[in-house]
Structure formats: C-alpha cells, structure tokens
Amino acid sequence: MNRKTHLFIRRSHRYLGLFLGLQFMLWTMGGLYFSWNDMDEIHGDHNWKAPQNLKADLIVVSPTQVIAQLPAADSIKSIRLIEVFGKPHYQVQYFMAAAEKVTVKTQLAIASTGSLRAALSRQEAVQLAMNAFSEPTQVSKVEYLTEKFVNGHHEYRGSPLPAWAVTMKHPSQTTVYVAAELGEVMKFRNNKWRIFDFLWMLHTMDYQGRDNIGNVLLRIFSIAGMVTILSGFALFYVSSGFRRKKKSLA
Known part of the structure; x- marks a missing residue:
C-alpha cells in the first residue's frame, strides 16, 4: 500500500474520531446511567401505591x-x-x-x-394523586394541561389530555399526572426520570420529540461511526508489523 493511501486512512480515522468522539461519549454516558439505575425507581413505581x-x-x-x-x-x-x-x-x-x-x-x-x-375537578385530581402516592406528603403545585401546554419535550407527552399535573413536596420532586376525563392516574415523573429523559434525547439524537430512533441525524452518525471503526481496522492493518514482516518475506 502506498504512502498516500496510508495517510488518507490515518487522517480519515483521526478526523472522524474527533467529529464523532463527543457523541460517542454522550452515548456511553447515557448507557451507563440506563444500566446503573433501577428502572422501577426511574418510573416512580416505588412511590406508586397499588389501587x-x-x-x-x-x-x-x-x-x-x-x-x-x-x-x-x-x-x-x-x-x-x-x-x-x-x-x-x-x-x-x-x-x-x-x-x-x-x-x-x-x-x-x-x-x-x-x-x-363530569371530568375530575382540581380538588378531585389532587385527592386522587395523593391517594396514589405511597408516602404522606403535601402538594407544592397544581397545573391543568391541555394540548397547547404540552409540546414535544413535555414529560407528559403522548398521554391523554386534558390532565392535572400535581407536584408533590418530596425530595424526588415527583409530579403525578391525572387524566381528567379518564379519571385515572397515568404517570409519575420524578427527578431520576427527568435525567433519564434528557440522556435519552442525547442517545436518540431526536431533539424535538426525543423518542424517534429512526431520525436522519442518528442514521448519519451511526453510519459515520461504522466508517470510523472500519477505518480503525484498516489503519491497524496498514500500520501493523505483521504486514511489514509478511511483505519483506515476499
């Protein structure tokens, strides 16, 4: 293999690694958080009293x-x-x-x-949320959510509306979401889940809805990542002493 090809592979690997390095670090960081935390705690199941x-x-x-x-x-x-x-x-x-x-x-x-x-009133929603929470606590904030208040990044995204968001005075900062018309508690969202959601956004590279794992940006970076890995294998081959030794014997 001539020197120009060797240098091309080396530079390609170097700049691809520099370009993708930050995203690889974010993927790894997210993977560590996902694997080292209990998903039941992230979903708030330990605070969810059985109905x-x-x-x-x-x-x-x-x-x-x-x-x-x-x-x-x-x-x-x-x-x-x-x-x-x-x-x-x-x-x-x-x-x-x-x-x-x-x-x-x-x-x-x-x-x-x-x-x-009628659909659940504010007072009824608060009572239902407190009944569903496993620990005795007080309420710090209550919000009424409709379509215009729930965008792609909202932690209640994709769930039935209208809904009452009842935030507890608790170290976990848990918000209990109660669907007003369904008459049910739908979701618990706490600080651990919010960290998970942010890292999940970085993992999927979907900065709008956070849940689309088939977006163009993720596909581009995945392909570029494979090219980086393959260029690394190629660089190892062209730089290895085994190849030079084999060439000299020939």
Whole structure:
C-alpha cells in the first residue's frame, strides 16, 4: 500500500474520531446511567401505591344505559370498569363524527346508577394523586394541561389530555399526572426520570420529540461511526508489523 493511501486512512480515522468522539461519549454516558439505575425507581413505581380492587359483589347497571346518554356517539371504542374514590365507575371511550372528522371522546359514569359525571375537578385530581402516592406528603403545585401546554419535550407527552399535573413536596420532586376525563392516574415523573429523559434525547439524537430512533441525524452518525471503526481496522492493518514482516518475506 502506498504512502498516500496510508495517510488518507490515518487522517480519515483521526478526523472522524474527533467529529464523532463527543457523541460517542454522550452515548456511553447515557448507557451507563440506563444500566446503573433501577428502572422501577426511574418510573416512580416505588412511590406508586397499588389501587384498590373493586369487590366482586358490587351492583352495577348495564353499560347500555350509559351509552344511550352519550351525545352523537358514532361507535364505541372501549368500556372499562374502574375504581374512583372507592366507587365503581364506567369509563367509556367512543368515536364521534362531526364535519367529516372523527374524534375520540371519553365519558365517566357512576356504575351503580348509570349517571354521567363530569371530568375530575382540581380538588378531585389532587385527592386522587395523593391517594396514589405511597408516602404522606403535601402538594407544592397544581397545573391543568391541555394540548397547547404540552409540546414535544413535555414529560407528559403522548398521554391523554386534558390532565392535572400535581407536584408533590418530596425530595424526588415527583409530579403525578391525572387524566381528567379518564379519571385515572397515568404517570409519575420524578427527578431520576427527568435525567433519564434528557440522556435519552442525547442517545436518540431526536431533539424535538426525543423518542424517534429512526431520525436522519442518528442514521448519519451511526453510519459515520461504522466508517470510523472500519477505518480503525484498516489503519491497524496498514500500520501493523505483521504486514511489514509478511511483505519483506515476499
């Protein structure tokens, strides 16, 4: 192999390594955090109190009584029996067609009577969040989230809205997210999860939504990383004493 080719491989490896080095370090840093932390703690499972189970002898009306009261229901997506403050409730999700646009609506109803009930109020959401948290604590902040307040980076992204965000006065700075119309606690988000989410963004290189592992930037860096590795193997081969020895013997 001539000197020009040798120098080209060496320079290519050097500059690719310099260009990709920072991203490789971020990938490694993220991998260390992911592997050295308990995912249950990151998800807040250790602070999530198990919900009450409904008794088997409960008396409920037919869900058809609830469906009959739904305005402009086109078809039913799902019907669930859930517990809200110790009482059985129907959670009905249905499709509603309006002006050639189909949307999914959710309706809560008291299962014992079939009466429709409104979405969770601020006070109800706070109580539900405190009931779900495993430790006695106080609330430091309450926010009402709608589409315009939840962008691609929000920690509640991709989850049912509207929702109440109830932040606890706790060392973990846990925020309990309660879906107002579903009548359920959806997610716990704490400081460990926020670090995880930031490192995950650096890992996926998706700086908008954070969860797209098929984005163009990640593909480019992955290919460049393979080229760097292959150039390293090539550099080892052209610089090795074994190759020079073999050439001299020939």
